[in-house]
Amino acid sequence: MKVYKFGGTSVGSAERMKQVAELINGDEPKIVVLSAVSGMTNQLVQLTEAYRIGDSKTVQEVVAGFRPRYDEIIEGLFGDSNFVEGAQAFVAEKYELLGSFETNNFGDEQEKTILAQGELISTNLMQMYLESINVNSALLPALSFMKTVDGEPDYDYITDQVNAVLSQHQDVQLFITQGYICLNENGEVDNLRRGGSDYSASIIGACVDADEVQIWTDIDGMHNNDPRFVEGTEPVEQLHFDEAAELAYFGAKILHPASVLPTKEKDIPVRLLNTMDPQAKGTTISSAITGEGVKSIAAKDGITAIKIRSSRMLFAYGFLKKVFEVFEKYKTPIDMITTSEVAVSLTIDDTTYLKQIVEELESLGHVEVDTDQTIVCIVGQFLQEESKVEGQIFNALQQLPVRMISYGGSSHNISVLLGAEHKVTALNLLHEELFLPVC
Ligand SMILES: Nc1ncnc2c1ncn2[C@@H]1O[C@H](COP(=O)(O)OP(=O)(O)O)[C@@H](O)[C@H]1O
Numbered sequence: 001m002k003v004y005k006f007g008g009t010s011v012g013s014a015e016r017m018k019q020v021a022e023l024i025n026g027d028e029p030k031i032v033v034l035s036a037v038s039g040m041t042n043q044l045v046q047l048t049e050a051y052r053i054g055d056s057k058t059v060q061e062v063v064a065g066f067r068p069r070y071d072e073i074i075e076g077l078f079g080d081s082n083f084v085e086g087a088q089a090f091v092a093e094k095y096e097l098l099g100s101f102e103t104n105n106f107g108d109e110q111e112k113t114i115l116a117q118g119e120l121i122s123t124n125l126m127q128m129y130l131e132s133i134n135v136n137s138a139l140l141p142a143l144s145f146m147k148t149v150d151g152e153p154d155y156d157y158i159t160d161q162v163n164a165v166l167s168q169h170q171d172v173q174l175f176i177t178q179g180y181i182c183l184n185e186n187g188e189v190d191n192l193r194r195g196g197s198d199y200s201a202s203i204i205g206a207c208v209d210a211d212e213v214q215i216w217t218d219i220d221g222m223h224n225n226d227p228r229f230v231e232g233t234e235p236v237e238q239l240h241f242d243e244a245a246e247l248a249y250f251g252a253k254i255l256h257p258a259s260v261l262p263t264k265e266k267d268i269p270v271r272l273l274n275t276m277d278p279q280a281k282g283t284t285i286s287s288a289i290t291g292e293g294v295k296s297i298a299a300k301d302g303i304t305a306i307k308i309r310s311s312r313m314l315f316a317y318g319f320l321k322k323v324f325e326v327f328e329k330y331k332t333p334i335d336m337i338t339t340s341e342v343a344v345s346l347t348i349d350d351t352t353y354l355k356q357i358v359e360e361l362e363s364l365g366h367v368e369v370d371t372d373q374t375i376v377c378i379v380g381q382f383l384q385e386e387s388k389v390e391g392q393i394f395n396a397l398q399q400l401p402v403r404m405i406s407y408g409g410s411s412h413n414i415s416v417l418l419g420a421e422h423k424v425t426a427l428n429l430l431h432e433e434l435f436l437p438v439c
Pocket residue numbers: 006007008009010035038195216217218219221222223224225226227228251252253254255296297298
């Protein structure tokens with residue numbers, strides 16, 4: 001069994017959906033995970049915001065805005081009028097549902113139900129299209145097997161349920177399911193957070209012991225730098241699970257940060273492939289350790305740096321424990337940390353409890369907070385005795401005000417903290433220094 005995942009851009013139009021159908025049609029057994037058509041989840045988020053503030057006009061406008069997009073997709077997908085009518089009736093029910101919530105009684109449950117509709121629409125349209133071209137496939141409703149408890153996948157439940165549903169369709173080799181959506185421990189509709197379809201594919205892959213998970217998107221694999229900000233980036237052929245996890249966590253949008261773990265645990269290779277160029281090699285992520293030196297650079301925005309300065313740190317022990325306890329109390333993960341004899345600097349990206357954290361840290365020392373920072377993360381295999389990378393990084397960034405550097409935490413990550421306004425310059429300078437030949 002293989003698990004394929006197609007992102008929003010890969011199902012963003014009738015033409016793309018037909019391309020996907022061609023790619024997944026074949027004898028090999030497959031579970032195909034689809035995202036919502038590109039932009040749809042953003043619009044659904046906008047819709048939930050309008051409901052929250054009681055803005056009925058925007059609610060009606062957003063819902064009306066769905067129609068032309070899906071009309072075009074349905075028209076492009078189906079020749080037969082029965083299928084056109086069936087698909088139109090299906091989306092009409094969704095528009096009705098999306099416009100039917102009460103603004104004065106709108107909470108998390110309603111919000112999650114709305115956010116789930118994008119994936120429900122794209123998968124149903126794909127299933128109808130496959131039927132229309134006589135491809136034998138079945139819809140595998142994600143809400144019948146994908147469950148989280150305290151936000152974490154319930155692997156035992158998912159494994160039992162997904163295998164039970166699969167065994168009900170012995171004559172089918174091709175299954176279509178929704179990414180991103182799930183039920184929570186209370187049986188309510190929930191999701192795996194934005195970009196979570198990659199995570200769905202990886203969880204499903206682990207639960208069915210897949211031979212491989214393929215993530216199909218609009219680019220030929222993980223590039224050696226962020227193609228949105230740097231020109232001339234190139235795909236990286238091989239990455240270790242840990243390298244891919246670091247890149248995903250530190251901003252490489254092509255992969256959801258949590259999606260590496262389930263496949264790593266089961267040692268299932270993940271391939272990142274391009275729907276628009278299916279022959280391209282892409283990137284293979286596996287347990288193989290390959291190559292030395294820098295493989296890729298990523299950047300994560302929205303970082304807050306906190307510095308705690310205290311002369312009580314001098315010759316003392318237990319100070320860091322007290323600092324960490326504050327973050328533990330507010331369930332706030334720390335990304336980077338550096339220390340001197342009189343100060344600790346660390347970064348967080350979740351600022352929900354920043355005020356409370358700062359208040360408590362002030363009892364330990366003088367606290368300074370810098371918002372709007374970016375972590376630039378350089379990933380690869382760095383053999384410390386031989387590595388020239390540190391020198392190259394200092395060289396590349398010498399003109400920029402670097403706020404923190406984290407090196408040595410692992411042999412495959414060097415992280416640098418800068419003000420967000422320096423991100424694009426830093427990515428480009430590092431690219432030049434680390435990847436481009438010296439003329
Ligand atoms: N290092 C990187 N390598 C490849 N793509 C990257 C990288 N960093 C960011 N991206 C962006 O990720 C995008 C693909 O991810 P995403 O938009 O989530 O795709 P999908 O809609 O298929 O889920 C690419 O178009 C690219 O702009």
